[in-house]
Every structure is written in C-alpha cells, then in structure tokens.
Amino acid sequence: MSLLRVSGLYKRFGGLTATDGVELDIEPGELHAVIGPNGAGKTTLINQLSGELAPDAGTIAFEGRDITALTVHQRALAGFSRSYQITSVFPEFTALQNVMLAAQAHAGHSFRFWRPVAGEAALIETARAALEQVGLSHRTDVEVAALAHGEHRQLEIAMTLATAPKLLLLDEPMAGMGQHESEAMIALLAGLKGRYGIILVEHDMDAVFALADRISVLVYGRVIACDVPAAIRGNAEVREAYLGDEAVAA
C-alpha cells in the first residue's frame, strides 16, 4: 500500500487551471521530489496536500484512508507534517520552545492550565532529540530571532520531526541558502531518507538529483513525467519545459 496516493486532483482559479488532474504516488520511505518551472502550480499543489486549500475535484488518500475532507490540523495529527517555504517559526520563543510546541501538538490535548510546559520532561526529551537530529543541539536555549537563516531552516525540519510524522512535506527547504548551508541541508535530508516518506519541493536541482528516489515534473498544473532521476534527466519533454527557465542539471 502506498503511503500517499493523490488521484485526479483539480483546482481552478477563475480561468486558470492551477492543478490539472495531478496523480502522485508516494511509497513508504520514499523521497519523492516535485519540481517544475515557476508558475507550474507547486505551491497550489502543496496547499491542497496539507489541507489549506480545498481541491475542486480528486482525492487524497493517506495510508489508504481518504483524507480529502480533513482539516489542516487533522492531517497533521494523522502524521502528515509540512514545512513552509517562508520560514514559519515562532520568533519570540527559544529553539527548544519551538520544537516543544510541535511535540506538544502530538502529546495529548493542551487544555492544561496550571503546570508549566518547561517542566514537562517528555516534551523536552522529544524536542531535544529532534534538535539533535538536525544538528541544533548547541542552540537550544537561544531565542529564535537570534538564529541565522540556515538555522531557521534546520529548526523548521526539527519542528516537523517532533510531530512524529509519517510523511514530511518540505516546501523548498533550501530556499535562500548559501552553498555551504545547502550542503549541510542535503546531508541532513539524506540522513532522514528512508525513515519517513518525504515529498520535497525544491528549486535546487543539485539537491533534488542527489536526494530523490523519484521525481515528478509539474508543468502548468500537470504532471508531465514521473520517474527515477536518471530517466528524468534524459526526458526530452522535461528539457523542453525547462528551456529558457533553469536548466535541469546535466
């Protein structure tokens, strides 16, 4: 059984078809990259997968269960965890508090009014483990506003990991990163690969071709190809779509 199966997904905005019959199939443990030129409808697709946008037609099944009608938080609780292209951390909290908050979402309800979270050992432990995994253990007590951009991106990943996910939906985790930071992020993602299903939406082709098990190419809201990296590299239609945009890494 596939982890995530998207079939016949459509979304129209006025006269524009942003998602045009998208089919996706993610196997457990697979790192599946979604690439496409600007305006291909990647963001629209992600927002439908995460539940922030309702599709006009089509179904999304997660572990065989139809989740098309579920809200954002219900999908998150089911094990579907996303990160954002624009860094979405809580700047007034420390790194540890950020990740603890993520862990808290998956550790029972939060209608608890008396006990300080700072004393909840289980949350701290989960959060520390996630920070360790992304290489931020030395920065736990730093207020997030004081972290560097690359560290924000790492923190985003730590937050998604702390929600005990089965599927990670990573929206351009390398956005705005320098060469050095990108390499660190690629290493980090390579370490996660195999343990979670991962959908990676990314512009950095070096990263995509280094990491992906399979790649789906989205053009004008349609998946024009879905194959292993080597086959995508040789696909004439894909080259055509990218011509004049950014070249697929040769």
Place this chain on the structure above:
Amino acid sequence: MTLGLFLTQTLNGLQLGVLLFLLAAGLTLVFGIMNFVNLAHGSLYMMGAYFAAAVFNATNSFVLAGVVAVPATMLLGMLVERVALIRLYQRDHLDQVLATFGLILFFNELVRIIWGPASVYMNAPEALSGTVMLFGFGYPAYRFAIIAAGLFVGAGLYWMIHKTRVGMLIRAGATKPEMVAALGVNISLLNTLVFGLGAGLAGFAGWMAGPILSVQPGMGEPILILTLVVIVTGGIGSIRGAFYGAMIVGIVDTIGRAFLPTLLREFLERSLAQAAGPAIASILIYLLMAVVLAVRPQGLFPVKHG
C-alpha cells in the same frame, strides 16, 4: 397592516440604508486602500451635521448649510489624517482603533463645549417640507429627497471609481499598492484624498440627516456601529458590499421595528409578545449579521482578489 404603511416603512428603510451607505462607502474605501480602521468616521458625520446646523441657524439656508458643511468636513478629515492618522498606517489595527477611539472622545467633548450638551435643530428646506404622492399615499418629500440624493451620490461614486483615472488609482491602490507607487503616483497624497472623500461623504450624510435626527454630542457612534455591521455583513473593503449591506440593514432594521411586534402577537401570548417584540426588533440586524458571518465569514459580497 396596510400596503401604504408597508411601502412607507420600506421607503424609511431605504432612507436609512442610503445614509448608512454614504458612511460605509467612505469607511470601506479608507479601509480597502490604507488598511486603516477609522472609528472616528462617525465623529466626522457628527461634525458634518453640526457644521450644517450652525450655518443653517446663522443663515436660515439649507443649501448654504450643505455648501459649507461638506467641504468643511472634508477639510477636517484631511487635517486629522495629516496631523495624526498618517503616523498610524504602518501600525497594527489595535493602535489604529485606540487612536481613533481617542479622537471620538475628543470630538464628542468638543461639540459639547462649542454647542452645549443639548440637541441642535435644523429644518428641512421649505420646498421639501410637504409630502409627495406615491401610488396613492403620501410620503415626506424631504425623506424622499434623501433617498434620491443618496442614490445620486452613490451612482457618482460608482462612476468615479470605475470610469476616471483617480478611480482607477483607487482601485489599484486597494489591491496592489506597491504597483501604484511604482507608477510614480504620490501614494501619500492619494491616501489623503481618499480620506477626504470619505470624510466628505460622511459630512454629506450628516447634513442630510440634520433635519430628521437630533444633532447632539455622541450622535456619530450608534450609526458608526450600524455602519460596521453593514461593512462586515456586506464584505469588508467592497463598495458593492457596502451598498447592498446598507440597503439590507436599513430595510431589515426599519421593517423589523415596525412590524415584528405586531407579527409576534400572532404567535405569542400578548404580554410576552409585548415584551419580546421590541427587544427582538432592536437586535434583529445583529442577529442577521451573526447568521451571515456564521455561514459566510467573509461577508455577502467580498472583494475579489487577484
């Protein structure tokens, strides 16, 4: 319940709707373009009414009252915008709400100092003091004139926004302000003009309302809150929403107050109906707003983006 009474009340509802629209249009324009919440819009309406009443009582001319009151309110609005509000455009809504709350306190007390705590009166012009015959029943000519004038101004506003260059800038400014700035338009000046336009409409509404309502300190707030109900029900930032919202609120409120108590007597015990009727009628539009928002949080006619 005669047909004549029903038509009269419908016209009264339209007349209230027109006044609400004049206020809602200004408020929603300012909000749509500057993302600014001006709670003191009701105070501008009050100042318009006071200006008109003062000129009327000095000259006994209704027309002169309007000729002075509308531009005066417009200037007052632009002055307030330049002195205080312009510093708040980049702040969050809380600061805007608070500062304009302070302005309300100021203006209410100011008119109390200048004109005293009691109501000031002004009369409708002689020519409109009679009634007009419509489908065989009489309706006060002045109220009829308010409806006509309000619809005329509304049509003018529509024309200005959709057919003129300034209107194009206003529409563009509402959706893509950075684009308008890139075109070399002086955004700050445009903002002041739009604010002045809104203030002028409020002053116009104050002038129109002068002869039928009592001009008194604090008269702006009840109608401001009704205007907020209009805007939220119609869809924030949308002139079309402001228009339909104003008509719906005006008519539902008036008809509800007129007929709901009698209607309830048909279903409820007399004493109960007598107690509940006016109570329900007075909160009818708020219930309407609650229902609209429960079903459509973005209002009935939201602005289309993109």
Place this chain on the structure above:
Amino acid sequence: MRSPQLWAAAVLLGLLGLVPVYAAVFEQPFYITLFARILIFAIAALGLNLILGYGAMVSFGHALYIGIGAYAVGILSFHGVTSGWAHLGAGLAVGAVAATVVGWVCLRTSGIAFIMITLAFAQMFYFLSVSLKQYGGDDGLTIAARSDFGWVNLANNTVFYYAIFAVLVALLLLFRRIVDSRFGMVLRGCKSNERRMAALGFPTMRYKLAAYVISAQVCVVAGMMLANLTKFASPSFMQWQASGDLIVMIVLGGMGTLIGPVAGATGLLLLEEVLAGWTQHWMVILGPLIVVIVIVSNRGIFGVLAALGRTGGAGRARPGGTSGEAR
C-alpha cells in the same frame, strides 16, 4: 526579585492593598470606593488581556460581559434572590453561553472584522438591556443590597475592598501559571503564527474559543463586583466606550505583561479623576492624550519596564520566553 518590572508590580500591589489604611488614617472613605472601582476594572482588563495581549484577539466588546455580570446580580436581587453564590452561578452560566456563541461567530473572522463584530455584539446586548423595560430599561436597575456570601460581609466596605483585592491577586497568580502552561503556549503560538499552529496539529479555533470564554468570564466576575459596588446595573456598563476604556487600560499598562492591565486601570482611572477635578470637559484632554500615547509609544508602562529589565540583565536567557516580561 531581580527585574524592575517585578519590583514595580510588587510596589503597585502593595500600595493598592494599603488603600483602606490610608482611607482610615486620612478619614477619606471615598478612597475605598474609588480604588475598589480601579481594582474592578483592573480585573476586567486583566481578563481581556488574556486574549488581547497573549492571543492577539482584539475584542472591542468585552464590556458586554461586565454587563452580563452586573445584570445577573441586578435581576436576581430584583426577584429577591440575594445569595452571592446564586449570583455567581447565574452570571457565569449566562456568561459561558453568551461567550461561547458570540466567540464562535466572531472567531470565524479575524483581524479588523473581529474588532468590528465584537463591537457590534456588545451593542446588540446593550440594546437588549435597554429593551428590558421590566428591569428599568434605559435607566437601569438599582440593587437593594450587596450579594450575600454568608460569613464574608460585603456590606462592610473594607471587607468588600479586600475581597476584590483577593480575587485580583488570585487571578494574577492563576494567569501567571496559565501563560507558561500548555494552554498558554498554544495561545501565544496562535498570536505569533496561527497557520503554523494548525500545520503542527493544533485545532486552533478550539483553544482560541476557550481563551475567549475564560477571558469573558473574568469580565463577568468584574461586572458582578461593579454592580455590588455601585448597587446598580445599567445598560451604560455595556456601552462601547466601556469596551474602549478596557483596551486603553491594557495598552497604557503594557499588553502581553501580566501586571500591565492593573497599572493601566490604575493610571487611566486616576488620570480621569484628576482631569475631572480640573474641568468637566476632561475628555477633550484625555482623547488627544490617548492619540499621543499611541503614536509615541506602543509598549505601555510595563512594556518599557520589561525592556529596561532586559537591557539591565543583558545576556541572561529569559526562562519563560515573552512571559518573562510579566514577572
């Protein structure tokens, strides 16, 4: 006891706690009434600050809940029910239902629409109370005696004052716990980035609504005290100005700090008292003053103290995040 704002908070509460002593020493019983009013509005502002300061929900209609509390006392007393526990039960029950329904509708929107709708709902309850002709309508309802809480004799002004003071201190302690609890973290997270909170798996609406109801209930309690203080319940308690005053108090004192609303309520009501001593037209001064305060500073008295505390103890990690400011 390291930071300036903690010292200031302790001094402020200490001074407020000694008011009946000055009143006795200087034979000015009027002080007790004045400061009881200040404490009551401090409680209401504290309640509103839970959602406004920590949850970024700007409710411009919380006077509505003060009104519900006042009418719970007024209407029950009118029918001869004098038990304070009955008043409290009825007020909280009606408050819970009203806040849940109103909050649910209001929270379907956000930002400016939320401000407008909360204002409109308060106005709706205002008109509703005006239309209650059997309970005085526009003129309000006089209350024969204070709520009867058995051995706590509220008829004695000093006892009444300390009862209010005790409630205020208890609420401050409770809110201090809430702010750093799971619930408080969710609330503050929603203030910062609600979309992210949902993506993490929090049903944000539920928590925001719960916070709204808690905040409303605190105002209900304040309204019951106000009715007891003035022996009166009137539509004017729910007027839109009253809601505006609560926000001014919070912003003046410093939102997002626990003690801020107490300082703000004290500051605003004393300022009103002083200005009213000068001229009957004191609002013509207060209005522009509010405008100036908003334009010049948006941190409030305790926001400034908190900032001083931070620069004073530079490099010291703040244990509870922003709530550190509240200590």
